[in-house]
Structures are given as structure tokens and as C-alpha cells.
Amino acid sequence: MNNTDLQEGSPPYLHTRYLSEAEQIHCLVSPTYSARLATARALRQEVQYVQIALDVAKRTRGAQRRQVEDQEHRLHELESRFTTEDNLLGALAEALIRCSGVWQTQEVLLIDGRWMWPLPEPERLARVDRMAALPERLVPPHDAADTTFTMSLDFGLSDVHVLVTGAAGGIGLETVKLFHQLGARVTAHYNSAAGELPNLQSVVALQADVRDEAAVDQLLRQAAEKNGGPVSVLIVNHGIWPSISYQIVDMELRQWQNTMAVNLTGPFLLCKAFLQGLRSASDQVKETASIVFIGSTAGKFGEASHGDYAATKSALMYGMVPTLKNEIVAIAPRARVNSISPGWVATPMAETTLQDKAFVERALATTPLQKVATPADIARQIAVIASPVLSGHLNGMNIMVDGGMEGRLLFPPKQ
Ligand SMILES: NC(=O)c1ccc[n+]([C@@H]2O[C@H](COP(=O)([O-])OP(=O)(O)OC[C@H]3O[C@@H](n4cnc5c(N)ncnc54)[C@H](OP(=O)(O)O)[C@@H]3O)[C@@H](O)[C@H]2O)c1
Numbered sequence: 001m002n003n004t005d006l007q008e009g010s011p012p013y014l015h016t017r018y019l020s021e022a023e024q025i026h027c028l029v030s031p032t033y034s035a036r037l038a039t040a041r042a043l044r045q046e047v048q049y050v051q052i053a054l055d056v057a058k059r060t061r062g063a064q065r066r067q068v069e070d071q072e073h074r075l076h077e078l079e080s081r082f083t084t085e086d087n088l089l090g091a092l093a094e095a096l097i098r099c100s101g102v103w104q105t106q107e108v109l110l111i112d113g114r115w116m117w118p119l120p121e122p123e124r125l126a127r128v129d130r131m132a133a134l135p136e137r138l139v140p141p142h143d144a145a146d147t148t149f150t151m152s153l154d155f156g157l158s159d160v161h162v163l164v165t166g167a168a169g170g171i172g173l174e175t176v177k178l179f180h181q182l183g184a185r186v187t188a189h190y191n192s193a194a195g196e197l198p199n200l201q202s203v204v205a206l207q208a209d210v211r212d213e214a215a216v217d218q219l220l221r222q223a224a225e226k227n228g229g230p231v232s233v234l235i236v237n238h239g240i241w242p243s244i245s246y247q248i249v250d251m252e253l254r255q256w257q258n259t260m261a262v263n264l265t266g267p268f269l270l271c272k273a274f275l276q277g278l279r280s281a282s283d284q285v286k287e288t289a290s291i292v293f294i295g296s297t298a299g300k301f302g303e304a305s306h307g308d309y310a311a312t313k314s315a316l317m318y319g320m321v322p323t324l325k326n327e328i329v330a331i332a333p334r335a336r337v338n339s340i341s342p343g344w345v346a347t348p349m350a351e352t353t354l355q356d357k358a359f360v361e362r363a364l365a366t367t368p369l370q371k372v373a374t375p376a377d378i379a380r381q382i383a384v385i386a387s388p389v390l391s392g393h394l395n396g397m398n399i400m401v402d403g404g405m406e407g408r409l410l411f412p413p414k415q
Helices: 021-028 031-059 065-098 121-133 170-181 213-226 253-279 283-287 297-301 307-328 348-354 357-363 375-386
Strands: 109-111 114-116 161-164 185-190 204-207 233-236 290-294 336-342 398-401
Touching: 021 031, 021 065, 031 065, 065 114, 161 170, 161 213, 170 185, 170 375, 185 213, 204 213, 213 253, 233 253, 233 375, 253 290, 253 307, 290 307, 290 375, 297 307, 297 336, 307 336, 307 398, 336 375, 348 357, 375 398
Parallel strands: 161 185, 161 233, 185 204, 233 290, 290 336, 336 398
Antiparallel strands: 109 114
């Protein structure tokens, strides 16, 4: 092949101007490439003829306007066909250059805009053997192809037992309502006051102080007894944010230990009791099993004067999630563990702090969405990540739901 008739500057081009001579020879071994190259060249030639005819028609005095328009239309159509063919040829050349000589001589098929080679018989058979040798749970049945899946608003949580901790609080209550709407069997945990929970029909409300191991064990036991069997989805939502600000240097050990007990030991006890219950649960319960922790931007960026809180959230997001995702599958092979980490949310926990306008402005200084989240913003993400249908292959992730926050504003510019 001669590269000289494909010089840049004399459009329309063929993609081959980008290929070295060796690469062109490499591609030409493929029958598909040769055939398509011939088509592209013929098209290019036709483009040139029509272009000449059009130029002549335009220069001819008394030429019919209609004739010129027809030529222009034809030229446009040919150019567009040529561009498509040229792009396809370019993609094919790239694929051929990446592939070994074995594939070169094969006919190539254009499927869904991608070039595909039918596997040679020996390799195809070897692949079938390899697939057959894989443990069953690694290979979805061939008729479960995603192409048959129709996207719907079915979260796959109908009749799934979901336990939400700290459910009387801002995010917790919204989460309970949403799971209930999605058809889940919801157990709502509270600590000091049940708040609105008793008014929610068919939601089972149970009390426990999560710092107490016996109380947590009883919570999981009672949930199973009163709400149709073991818990399948655990939402570890409860938490405290001591509103009084102490840097580590001045923080009392008592405060530190209490925050640890509620925000970290509590989740540990809950996960332990949950996993023990999961051991003897049915396959159906195991199939939808998952744990969702509620982390915080404090766990990612730290939070000056709230180091106790920040440390517990980091431990959940970056210690518990990646550890438990690897442990839980020994009990339930499809079970998942993730966390949802909000920035500021308008709930009772943050109510007093969010009344301080200067504080809110500072807190949002690195947040492009420039707003505090609503509890519903967070609850929806919790439901999505807990859904075995929408997030069935999402595991070990920490999802920041913080409006795009980039960090803390330490030194605001002076006015
Ligand atoms: N609001 C925000 O800006 C924000 C931001 C990032 C992350 N988060 C996280 O989101 C989660 C929910 O927060 P929220 O804003 O909805 O707070 P909230 O309204 O204060 O709710 C927190 C819940 O945790 C419960 N709780 C506290 N101590 C407990 C204990 N010892 N045992 C059992 N439960 C206990 C509380 O119950 P009692 O009051 O009865 O003790 C309360 O219902 C928390 O993990 C929080 O850290 C919140």
C-alpha cells in the first residue's frame, strides 16, 4: 500500500495516514480489513468525483439551481458515509494492531459498534471447560444475563427484615419510613425515647443502649422473635456528636470513652450479634444480607474540637467496612458491607450548631452544592446501597453524601 496518496492536507483522509507501513501490512492480512478498506477508498473516490462535478456545476453559467442543490446533497451524504466507514476502519486497525497474528487472518464481525472475533474452536472449547470448572457461586447462570433485566423501582427489599439503629433520630426516622415504603419488615431501635416510632404502623420499635452487650444481644433476639425471623439488613445509624467543643489537648477521658462506647463499641456489638444471628439464618435471609454504617465527613477530613467523634467515624468507614466485607462472606456469600457518610444534615443532632449562620457558611465553604442535606437525602442513599437489586455488586465502599465537600476551611480570607 502506498502512503503517499493519503497525505494530510488533502481531505478527505483515510485513517491509514496514521499507520506506519508495517502496521498497514499487518492489518491487510485480515480479509475484513481489506474489504472495508476497498469500500472506504471507493467512497472517497466518489466524494472527489462529486466534488468536481459540483464545482463545475457552480461555475457553469445558467446551471439549474436544483441541479447544484442535488449535487450538494449527494456530496453531504457521501461524506457522512465515508466518515463512518473511515472511523470503523480506524477502530478495526487499532484492534488488529493490538491482536496477535492468529486473529489477523480471521473474519472480524462488527457487533454493537465493536469489532469482535469469533473464538477459534480449540480456544472456545477450552474456555467452556474452564467455566465449567469454576465453583457454581462465581458463575451466574447463563440465562441470568443482564440484557433480560428491566430497570424498575423495585429495590428488592420487599419483606426483607431491616433493623435501623438510632431510629427515633433525624436520619433514622426518615430511613425507617423509607424502608417501610419499600415493603421491608422494619425493626426500629431507639435509646432514651421512642419519639414518633410507636405511631408507625407495622414497624416494630425496640429499646436498647448500644453500649451494653446484653442489651444489644437482646435487641437482635427480640427483633427476630417479633418481626418474622433474623435481621437481614443492619443499618448502624445511631451515634452521638458531643456538641461541646474540646480539642484533644483538653478533652476529658470520660468524654472520649463515652463517644467510643456509643459510636464504635456499639457498632461492634451490633455487628457481632447480627452476624451470629445470620449464621443460622435461611438462605433467603443471607441472600439479601448487608450492613450499612453511617460515617461522616468528620471521618474523612477530621474535625477540630471533635476528635473523639471523627476518630469513631474513621474507624467505621476505613476499619470496619473493609474488614467486615471480607469476614461476612464466610457466613453469607452474597452479603455486603458499605458505609454512607454525610456532611452536615438538618437533624436534631446538628440543630443548635446549624442555627449559627457564620458556622454554616464556613462549613459549606468547600461544598459546591452550597446546602445542608435533608435527612431524606441520606435515607435515600442508605436504601440504594442496601438494595440487593440496585447495589448487588457494590461492596466495601464508603459513599460520601456531602454535596461534593472538599475539606475544611481553616483560615478564612480576611475581609
Ligand atoms: N446530622 C448530621 O449533621 C450528621 C452528619 C454526619 C453524620 N451523621 C451521623 O448520622 C447518624 C444519625 O444522626 P442524626 O443526625 O440523625 O442524629 P440524631 O437525630 O441525634 O439521632 C441519633 C440517634 O442515636 C441514638 N443514640 C445515642 N446514644 C445512643 C446509645 N447509647 N444507644 C443507642 N442509641 C443511641 C439517639 O437516641 P437517644 O437520643 O435516645 O440517645 C438518637 O436517636 C449518626 O451516626 C451521626 O453521627 C449526622
